[in-house]
Amino acid sequence: MEYDIHQGEKLENRIRRLEASDERQYMINENYEVYEKQGAPLGAIAFHYHNFYEILYVLEGEYSAMVENQTYHLHKGDFLLIDQNVMHKYHYMEKKHDSSKRIILWITRQMLEKLGEGDMELAACFERRDSCAYHFPVYYEELLRGYLLKLSMTQIPESRLPGEKALLDRGCLILFFTYLNLLCRKREYLFKQENLVQHPLAKQVGSYVEEHIGGKITVEELAEQVHMSKYHFLRKFKELTGVTVHAFVTDKRLIKACRAISEGMNISQAYQAAGFSDYSSFLRNFKNAYGISPGKYKDFYPDS
Incomplete structure (x- = not known):
């Protein structure tokens, strides 16, 4: 049902809707x-x-x-x-x-x-x-x-x-x-x-990744931090977050690089500070996540 915000009257075909099955997580409109x-x-x-x-x-x-x-x-x-x-x-x-x-x-x-x-x-x-x-x-x-x-x-x-x-x-x-x-x-x-429900596993893993974001991070290290066997940790983390540990670490690196770029760091310094070993890997992952190149993203922050 659709409602007029003043009178509560039903309105037909005037509300923009997105189906519950729609997985889109990017904007079509510019603003x-x-x-x-x-x-x-x-x-x-x-x-x-x-x-x-x-x-x-x-x-x-x-x-x-x-x-x-x-x-x-x-x-x-x-x-x-x-x-x-x-x-x-x-x-x-x-x-x-x-x-x-x-x-x-x-x-x-x-x-x-x-x-x-x-x-x-x-x-x-x-x-x-x-x-x-x-x-x-x-x-x-x-x-x-x-x-x-x-x-x-x-x-x-x-x-x-x-x-x-x-x-x-x-x-x-x-x-x-x-x-x-x-x-x-x-x-x-x-x-x-x-x-609110707290999730200590997500907090511990997230904190460790952010503290060590500039270097190599292994599954073994993370499992040790949360006192689990490697395979139990991999399974529990995927159940909780819906993503693999590798994808989670990559996303945290992208977020770190994105924030650094928006704050004025040049792209080369940003991807290295975020722990990417080479630019090609960074570029591929950045485009997949944001739909644009790091250079175009930096254009949004010309005064930074």
């Missing part, structure tokens, strides 16, 4: 995308990351997501904010998510900078604290939901002139992120600890 998703996802079941921000808002039912080493069990009205280049995945719970309905917003840092116009750092709400999930008072939750629903609509019933929808969307984005940043400063709105 932002907003859409509704319903049911338990068949995609996003393995750790992944992207070079844009993600907001997930639960419209109905329940939804669970693992972000780095914590799983968040979300309910109606909850918001999950995922920073750029943060490992996350859908966390399946049998029979819990069949009726789940949520709105997904993807947006680039460049778009947030344009919206803020130098007056406000609109990406500040994504800075990690103890949690990246929030539950706001009903008034504010309904206010934010209204902006998201407006953004997810393919057309506004009142709008007739060319360009009005784009202008209204820009206004909704500015209001949404301004309110969101104000609310995220209040620690009392952070997710309650009883709705």
